[in-house]
Amino acid sequence: MAVRLLISVLIISLVSLTYASDPAPLQDFCVAVKDDDAKVFVNGKICKDPNMVSADDFLFPGPNMPGLNVPGNTSNPLGSKVTPVNVNQLPGLNTFGISLVRIDYAPYGLNPPHTHPRATEVLVVVEGTLYVGFVTSNPADPKVKNKLFTKTLNPGDVFVFPEGLIHFQFNVGKNNAVVFAGLSSQNPGVITIANAVFGSDPPINPDVLTKAFQVDANVIKYLQGQFWWNID
Structure with a gap:
C-alpha cells in the first residue's frame, strides 16, 4: 500500500514539473470556495479567506470520505470506477494546475473512450494488465485516417495521453487492475x-x-x- 501511495506522489510531482494548462498562481495558495457558497463566478474557483484556511483544506480524504487506499466499486456495466482528487474534492488544489485519480478495473473492465478537455494525463499501472490507447486529432491530409496509438501495460509501466485526445483503458487480464494517474489541471473535465x-x-x-x-x-x-x- 505504501508503494501505491508513493507512486501517486511521484506522479503528482512529475505533472507539476510540466506545463500546466491552468493559469499560474499569483499567491501562495487560493483554497477554493464551494460553488454553492460563492457569491460570484469566475474562471476557476473563488479564494477562501486566507485567515480561515487550515491544513484540512490541503488534505484528501475529507471527513467520512475513503482515501485512495480503498478500492473503487466496479460493480457496474463497465466494470471500472474512477476515484478523482481534483479541486472539487481537494479545495487546496485551486490554481495549482494538477489533480489525481485512482482507477479500478474488474476483470475485462473498461474505462471507455473519453477526453479531458483541459489536461494531459500520465498513468502508471500498479496492478493488472491493461490495453490502452489514444486517437490523434484530424490529420491535415483528409485522405489520412486518425491514427491510433496503443500499448499493453503491466505493473510499473507508464503511459501518457495527450490533452484533449480520445483515449481508453481496458483490463485484458483475469484479475483486478489498479492505476493512478496525474492530470495537468485542477479540474480536467x-x-x-x-x-x-x-x-x-x-x-x-x-x-x-x-x-x-x-x-x-x-x-x-x-x-x-x-x-x-x-x-x-
Missing part, C-alpha cells in the same frame, strides 16, 4: 464519448446522428434509449 453523443439531455436530433454516423434511424433510436453509465 471528462467527456465520455458515448454518453455525450447518445445520452445528452435533451437528446441530439436523431437526423443529425443518422447522417453523422451513416446508419439507419432505428440504430440511433436504439442507442439513445440505452442507459449510458458515468464512471466518475
